[in-house]
Amino acid sequence: MALEMKKNCQTCNTALQGDSEAYICVHECTFCSPCTESTNHVCPNCGGELVRRPKKK
Template identity: 45%
Template structure:
């Protein structure tokens, strides 16, 4: 099952294009780097899980 690769930050609506830097939790909540850096302990505000750099897909 592939990642959904959402294209906007859930907090501020900034674009998170497929090849760009974005952070996700295990539920695929998606955040731009600016918002992720502002979360305490870089934890997902929805589920509390740790955020990881979203992987990129090969073309």
């Protein structure tokens, strides 16, 4: 099962390329680094932990 690599931060709508630093939760909610830091690595949608999204090759 592959991750859905979303192309924009769900908070500020910043564009996220495949190699951009981005963070996801278990539900694949996706956020840029500044938005992740502002929520202390907690997903504002589900309350789950935000971790670094793997990079595409």
